[in-house]
Amino acid sequence: MMRAVVLKRIAILFPTALLCTLFIFGLIHLTPGGAAYAVAGPDAPPETVERIERELGLDQPFHIQYARWVANVVQGDLGRSFLSKENVVALLGQRWPVTATLAAEALFLALLVGIPLGMYAAIRRGTTADTSVKTVSGLIHALPEFWIGMLAMSLFALQLAWVPATGFTPLSAGLKEHLLSVALPATTLALGPCSVIVRFTRSAMVEVLGSSYIRTAWALGLSSRQIYWRFAFKNALIPVVTVVGLIAGHLVGGAVLVERVFAVPGIGDLLAESVLQKDFPVVQGAILFLMFGVVLINLLVDVGCAIFDPRTRI
Amino acid sequence: MNSPLPNRFAKGLSAAAVALTIAFGVSVAPVHAGPENNTLVVGSAWDPGSLDPAIGTLGSDIPLLYPMFDRLIGFDPKTLDPIPGLATSWTWSSDRKALELKLRQGVTFHDGTPFNAQAVKTSLRYFIDGKRNRDLDDVTEIATPDPYTVVINLSKPNTSVVGLLAERAGMIISPAAIEKHGEQNLGQNPVGTGPYMLKVLEPGKSVQYVRYPGYWDKSAAKLDAIEFRVIRNATSIVSALQSGQLDYVAQIDPVNLPVLQKNSRLRVAIEPTVAFGIINLANGFPPLNDRRVRRALALSVDRQVLADAAFGGGVKGIPASLPVPAGYWTSTKDLENALTYRPDEAKKLLAEAGYPDGIDFEICVVASMGTPLPTGKLGDIMREQMKASGIRVKTVQTASNVACSALSREKKIHTFVANWSGRPDPAITYAQLMGSETAFNRDKGKYDNADEIIEKLMAAPSREEQMPYYEALNRIWIEHMPLMPLYYYVNVVAYSTKLAGEEPNLLGRPYVQTLYFKK
Numbered sequence: 001m002m003r004a005v006v007l008k009r010i011a012i013l014f015p016t017a018l019l020c021t022l023f024i025f026g027l028i029h030l031t032p033g034g035a036a037y038a039v040a041g042p043d044a045p046p047e048t049v050e051r052i053e054r055e056l057g058l059d060q061p062f063h064i065q066y067a068r069w070v071a072n073v074v075q076g077d078l079g080r081s082f083l084s085k086e087n088v089v090a091l092l093g094q095r096w097p098v099t100a101t102l103a104a105e106a107l108f109l110a111l112l113v114g115i116p117l118g119m120y121a122a123i124r125r126g127t128t129a130d131t132s133v134k135t136v137s138g139l140i141h142a143l144p145e146f147w148i149g150m151l152a153m154s155l156f157a158l159q160l161a162w163v164p165a166t167g168f169t170p171l172s173a174g175l176k177e178h179l180l181s182v183a184l185p186a187t188t189l190a191l192g193p194c195s196v197i198v199r200f201t202r203s204a205m206v207e208v209l210g211s212s213y214i215r216t217a218w219a220l221g222l223s224s225r226q227i228y229w230r231f232a233f234k235n236a237l238i239p240v241v242t243v244v245g246l247i248a249g250h251l252v253g254g255a256v257l258v259e260r261v262f263a264v265p266g267i268g269d270l271l272a273e274s275v276l277q278k279d280f281p282v283v284q285g286a287i288l289f290l291m292f293g294v295v296l297i298n299l300l301v302d303v304g305c306a307i308f309d310p311r312t313r314i
Numbered sequence: 315m316n317s318p319l320p321n322r323f324a325k326g327l328s329a330a331a332v333a334l335t336i337a338f339g340v341s342v343a344p345v346h347a348g349p350e351n352n353t354l355v356v357g358s359a360w361d362p363g364s365l366d367p368a369i370g371t372l373g374s375d376i377p378l379l380y381p382m383f384d385r386l387i388g389f390d391p392k393t394l395d396p397i398p399g400l401a402t403s404w405t406w407s408s409d410r411k412a413l414e415l416k417l418r419q420g421v422t423f424h425d426g427t428p429f430n431a432q433a434v435k436t437s438l439r440y441f442i443d444g445k446r447n448r449d450l451d452d453v454t455e456i457a458t459p460d461p462y463t464v465v466i467n468l469s470k471p472n473t474s475v476v477g478l479l480a481e482r483a484g485m486i487i488s489p490a491a492i493e494k495h496g497e498q499n500l501g502q503n504p505v506g507t508g509p510y511m512l513k514v515l516e517p518g519k520s521v522q523y524v525r526y527p528g529y530w531d532k533s534a535a536k537l538d539a540i541e542f543r544v545i546r547n548a549t550s551i552v553s554a555l556q557s558g559q560l561d562y563v564a565q566i567d568p569v570n571l572p573v574l575q576k577n578s579r580l581r582v583a584i585e586p587t588v589a590f591g592i593i594n595l596a597n598g599f600p601p602l603n604d605r606r607v608r609r610a611l612a613l614s615v616d617r618q619v620l621a622d623a624a625f626g627g628g629v630k631g632i633p634a635s636l637p638v639p640a641g642y643w644t645s646t647k648d649l650e651n652a653l654t655y656r657p658d659e660a661k662k663l664l665a666e667a668g669y670p671d672g673i674d675f676e677i678c679v680v681a682s683m684g685t686p687l688p689t690g691k692l693g694d695i696m697r698e699q700m701k702a703s704g705i706r707v708k709t710v711q712t713a714s715n716v717a718c719s720a721l722s723r724e725k726k727i728h729t730f731v732a733n734w735s736g737r738p739d740p741a742i743t744y745a746q747l748m749g750s751e752t753a754f755n756r757d758k759g760k761y762d763n764a765d766e767i768i769e770k771l772m773a774a775p776s777r778e779e780q781m782p783y784y785e786a787l788n789r790i791w792i793e794h795m796p797l798m799p800l801y802y803y804v805n806v807v808a809y810s811t812k813l814a815g816e817e818p819n820l821l822g823r824p825y826v827q828t829l830y831f832k833k
Contacts, residue, residue, distance in 0.1 A: 036721050040446060041370070049444045083363055085501055086516050094516065150549060157557045165553040263545035263554070265519035271548070273518065274363055278717075291517050 004308060009299045025066050025285050028280050035082045035278040046314070056082060066093060069284060079280065079281035081274075087103070088285040091270065098168055098288060099259070099266035103251040105182055106189035107244070114194040115240065118201025125206055133202070137195035145254050149188040149261040156184060166263035185262040189254050193247040200243045204236035238309045245301035248294050316587055328459065349703075349831040352538040356826055357551045359564040361518050361544050364501035367485035369440040369635070373735045377824040381523050382424075383485035384599070386415060387436065387476055389738040391819040396476050396738070400486055400507065401464075408472035410773045415479075417462040421530045423488035424511040431458035431782050436489035440467070440474045441482070444497065447678035448753055449478040471537075471773035477739025508534035509827055512564035513652045519544055536815075552749055555580065555808055562816075563807040564824040569626030574808045581813075585805040587822035588743075591624075591692075593677065593729050593798035598757025601673050602729075608795040610663040611833035613697055614703035616655035621801035623695060629806070634799035636788050637734070637743050641778065644784040653791045653799070657702035664704060672704025677758065678730035679709050689731040692800075709770035723756060735805075736821050741771055741780070744787050748796050761794040 021108075036052040057068060072079060078088035102129045123131040157165035162183075169181040208214060209232055217227045255268035263269075267286050274282035339340035358378070364370030367379050388399040401415040421429035435456045442450050452472045457465040464474065478484070504512055509531070510523035521542045525535045543560065545551040555563045556577055556792045566574070574582050593611075601607045621631025632639065633653070640650040664672060677696065679689040693709035700707050710727055712718050718730035737743050748764045764787060771783040791823045805822040815829040 022554075023737055037723070051445075079518075085364070085498055086517060092518065095518070153550065153553050158553055161557065164559055165557040166550050167543070168557060261547050261550055263543070263547065263550055265516065265544075269546070 002231055005302050006135055006299065009302060010186040010220075011246065011313060013292070013295050019287055021070075021303060022066060022286055024284060025280070026062070028275075028278060028283060029062055033066060035280065037081050054073060054236075060228050070282075073288070077287040081282045082279045083277055088281050090153060090239075091282060092267065092285055092289050095265060095267045095270050097170070098264060099252075099255050099268060100293075101171065101256060102168075103184055104187060104257070106185040106251060106254075107193065107247065109190040110194035110197055110247070111244075113190075114197030115201050117194075118198040118240075119205055119228070119236075121198065121202045121290065122205030122209060122236075122274050125209075126133060130202075133198060137198040140191050141195040141199075145188055146257045146261050148191060149184065149258060152184050152188055154264070164257060167302065168264045169264075170205060185258050187260075189258045191222075192254060196243060196247060196250075197240060201236060203233060203239050204239045208235045209230045218248070234308070241304045241308060244304075248297035248301075252290050286312055323833055324329045330589060348800075352831060354537050354540045354813075354826060354829055354831075355559070355561045356540065356542045356544045356824065357554055357560040358521075358544050359546055359548060359551055359565070361546070362515065362542075364522075365488065365504040365512070366497070366513065367409060367482045367504075368437075368444045369483075369497055369501060371446050373823075377826070378521055378542055378827055379482070379485055379504075379506075380508070381510035381827045382508040382512060383487070384506055384508050385481070385484035386479040386486060386625065387484055389675075390472065391475075391817045391821075394738045394740075394820050398435060399480070399484065400434075401479070404476065406473065407774065410473055410775070411468045412476055412704065413461065413465070413466045413468070417466045418530065420464055421507050422528050423490070423505050423507050424526055424528075425488050425490055425505045426528075427488045427490045429486065429507050430461045431464045432461070433456075433489045434464045435484055437486045437494060438483070440487065440492050447482055449481065449483045450475070470769070473774070474739045474741040474745060474773055476830055477742050480738040481554050489565050493500075493672070509535075510595070513539070535827065540826060553806075553817075558810075560814060562807070562808045562826060563770065563823070565822065566806040566808055568625045568629045568804070568806050571626070571806060574806075577630075579811055581810075581811050581816075583807045583818065584629055585818040585822070586639065586820065587803050587805050588638060588740075588820050589803040589822050590637070590639075590734055590736075591800040591803065592732050593800065594732045594759065595795070595797055596725060596728050597755075597759040597796065599725055601669060603668070603759070604667045604712045605794045606663045606667040606671065606693065608655055608798070609793065610660040610667070610703060611700075611705065612653050612798050613656045613660040613663070613707055614700045614797050615653075615762040615766065615798070615800070616699050617801055618655075619699070619711075620692065620695055623691070624801060625804070629804050632804075633684050637714060637747055637791060637799065638740055639802045642740070644781075644788075646745075646785045646788040649788050649792050652705055655699070660703035660705070669704075672706060674706045674708065676708045676710050676726045676727040677692065677757050678712055680712055680718065680723055680731075692731055729798075734797075735823075738821070740784070741768075744768060744784070748787060755796065757795065762790045763792075764790050 010124045021199060039052050040049045057065060069079070072247070078092070080087055080205050081091065109273070114232060117133055121130045122265055154163050156162050161195055163180050167181055169177040171178045213234060214227060217231055254273050255266055259269035261264045271283065271286040274286065323717055360372070360374035362378050363372040365375065365378060385399045386401045387404065388397045390397055400418050402418050402422065403416045405414050406412070417429070417431060417434065423429060427433065435458050438453070438456055440448065441447065442453060452468045452470060453466055454469050455467040457467065459465060459563060468475065485506060487500070488505035491500060491503060493505045502515060509526055509529045511526045512521070514520065514522040525538055525541045529535055531699050545554055548567050551563055552566060552574070554560045556573070558579065566598050569581055573583065574580055579780065595602050595608055597608070599605055617633030618631065621633050623632040635651060635653040636645055636649055660798045664670070677693045681694040690709065690711065694708070697707040697709060708720070712721070718727070721727045722730055734747065745768045746754050748761055749755060749763050749768050750760045766787050767783050774780040774783060803822055805819070807816065809816060811827050812831050813829050814832050817825065817828050819825050
């Protein structure tokens, strides 16, 4: 059954990729100004712009351009950046570990803080503690990431000088240096997902704690540790695991802003810049890559759900 | 339900908080790349476009090219007067159609290729044939009478070639690198004769250089390495500077001045430049093909208000009327404040031009971009100011300057906000902005007899002989308004107090290889 889940996901992946890239391709074509203008520069005469359009294949009809791009992708060639002439695969190869590390650390942080807080609020349901957790998580969810990032930078990097204001140090350069460099961006990126996890965990736990088998467990005199962790938490985990799949998309979107604010050279930053420059081999490559990432995470979530909840295997 | 577990949770959370504080909150000294390893870290808000001087077109790339590429002719940063570079001297033929350059000897490229007349010829030819930058379009032939002499022959007199050779065109590229990498790959493998050579190019992250041990001027390069670190967010770059991650940042948004000036570890300089903000006008179709309408537009804007909004309280905004700042040697005194806010006069001009009920027109702006004033805000202020003259402005928001420029080419918008970055030779500025055959004049509009005056200007050998031509061009500029000037830029620079060697540069471009750490 597990195999069927995986195969189904993979089968959906390809049409999704086609639709997604076609949509982005279309959007880029609809916006004014061609990449050839950006490549040629403000001084270039019309004949140079036309020559560059021919060289880049931009003089071809929309469907031909898209079909060529797809044909190249199938052969593993994502093309070259119009502007920097860098190979897109190489560019993504440099950037993806940065975004993946940042997103994974943000997710870890969100789960580390979000699950216990959600459980705590559910157990203390109706108390001041519960209300406080709900209010704060709601507030954090409503605040824009770049704004929180700017405030955090001002306080922790400039006033307290605990962490560097910008940049990214890879793990290979040392654990301490790496943790210091990602402290602000990862925490900023984690805040939104963390508030979602708190709320999902809380509501799932509240529901489970009100169920008859938990009442029976209390009546049987089982310890609170056994009831909360063994019976309640395991059952409450299913919706939490599901929400991780949704959060993956949020992390990708958030990375675009957070990477920009903290000068983290990841895919989000690359994507934002390429969109502005209409550098669509890079835009398409990055979108494709991110989409595969999100789909892969959702696949892992489905598999995870199947492990935690045998009902989903049927 | 009152079990001991919630308390355990609380304790657990406290423990996690402590652990996180230990992991993330360890106090560290700011990361200063500076004196300790003699590496200068410069903050750059722009990602490198192309490090090929001939093929790249972005003005923001030029500071990244300076450390690697000596130019044939240099310029004094304070006056923009030409000074020797890779050419030690130059002379014009009597008809100003041939420029003879005597080249410096004992110079080698970073790849070991010797620098000589043939290398210059190859590089200039590569620049011309690339057709991205049109600076040397007047060149008909490049002769190399001996290994250290180059003669550039022109189709018509053009003394501004000296100034052009102090820019991209004069950045000499290794002929071996041109042959090996070509147009496709030279941008990633640039090879010049400059004091620093490229070590690492990481688009979106940094450009790193190391000192070139074979540099001809042993006293020139005092740093071991230079890194341009890309931080695109304007606020983040200032934060990185304040926290000590960067040693030097130029072209800072002036709104940051109060914060920077309070920082005892930083020195702040406000440097005048010849660059200015402009509204690019599509002069090829109604209503802007009528000079009275263009002049009416110019008189409908209160430039002082715009300039003050742009620069905030820390810097006095300087409204622009002419293509050069007041007091500059090509300026004309009585025209320096010719474009004051006169909405009534603007109304009359519009009526004379056949628009008694005013006009509707669009300004293309980039939603949130632009320094010192985001162009979207600039459009909003102008819209309100122009109402008094009967001009109804619609701002068209786009994502990038590329889109605005393209909309203008396609005649879908009347105007867009742009910058003129200035040139070492003011003749280039006048010729590019007022000549009918330049790329900046897309509609080939003619402004009175500006073409003939520019031709005479280009053939005039000295400043004294050039002055009457500049004055005539200034008068045509005010009457015909080929472009609408807004305000002159100042370059706000902030750098570590441990640094010395900062030289104000009238072009406003960081020229960081003169910097060094004090002993």
